[in-house]
Amino acid sequence: MSDSPYAAPVVLDVWCExxxxxxxxxxxxxxxxxxxxGDRLEIRLRHFPLEKHKHAYAAAQAAEEAVVQGxxxxxxxxxxxxxGDLAHAGEPLLLEVAGELGLDAEEFDTALIDxxxxxxxxxxQAEGKAxxxxxxxxxxxxxxxxxxGKSQEGLRERIEAIADRLLAARD
Numbered sequence: 001m002s003d004s005p006y007a008a009p010v011v012l013d014v015w016c017e018x019x020x021x022x023x024x025x026x027x028x029x030x031x032x033x034x035x036x037x038g039d040r041l042e043i044r045l046r047h048f049p050l051e052k053h054k055h056a057y058a059a060a061q062a063a064e065e066a067v068v069q070g071x072x073x074x075x076x077x078x079x080x081x082x083x084g085d086l087a088h089a090g091e092p093l094l095l096e097v098a099g100e101l102g103l104d105a106e107e108f109d110t111a112l113i114d115x116x117x118x119x120x121x122x123x124x125q126a127e128g129k130a131x132x133x134x135x136x137x138x139x140x141x142x143x144x145x146x147x148x149g150k151s152q153e154g155l156r157e158r159i160e161a162i163a164d165r166l167l168a169a170r171d
Contacts, residue, residue: 009042010166012159015128015138016076017049018059019087024080026137026148029156033163041163045076047124048136055090057121062094062108064117069103142166 014030016023033041045063049056059079066075078097079086086093091112099105111117131140137148139155141162148155 007170009040010037010141010163011042011044012163013044013046013140015046015048015124015133015136015140016080017047017053017056017136018063018076018079019053019056019083020050020080020136021083022148022152023137024083025152026155027077027080029152029159032156033159036160037163037167040167045072046128047121048128048133048138049121049125050136053087055086055094058091058112059086059094060121060124061112061115061117062091062098064120065108065111066098066101066103069098069107071101071103074101075103 012033014026016026030043033043047060047063049060063072063076063079066072075097078101079094082093082097089096094112095105095108098108128138132145135147139146139148139159141159142165144162146155146158
């Protein structure tokens with residue numbers, strides 16, 4: 001038994017856009033990081049909708065509604081899996097995915113109309129811009145920002161090295 005207090009997990013912020021094919025490819029790394037670190041690494045999705053993707057802003061709001069309804073990550077992963085379809089189908093696809101996951105699609109529709117999650121999305125985007133995020137996915141762990149929009153090559157290994165260093169410093 002340890003006398004030390006419970007250490008907070010290392011935080012990995014993933015600046016993501018749900019219409020981004022690179023963010024979809026990055027899910028494999030997210031899954032591997034979750035498997036390796038469990039609750040020692042808190043992975044937080046941060047919204048960074050890009051202007052070039054017409055439905056990304058609505059998708060970010062819908063993701064926040066999924067969080068409220070208790071299925072944030074399953075919804076995010078389901079929408080990312082259909083990122084290419086989102087470009088053509090738009091908001092109806094967001095409602096369809098909600099229904100497929102057993103979420104209240106009518107409440108999603110209402111949330112998109114009334115804009116109840118706009119502040120969260122806008123705050124994430126503003127913070128991202130303030131720290132130099134220009135594309136997605138971008139990762140921030142410790143004091144380091146890693147741009148995954150240029151290349152995913154070797155990125156998970158770099159995140160693991162930083163996480164290992166931060167975790168070791170706590171022991």
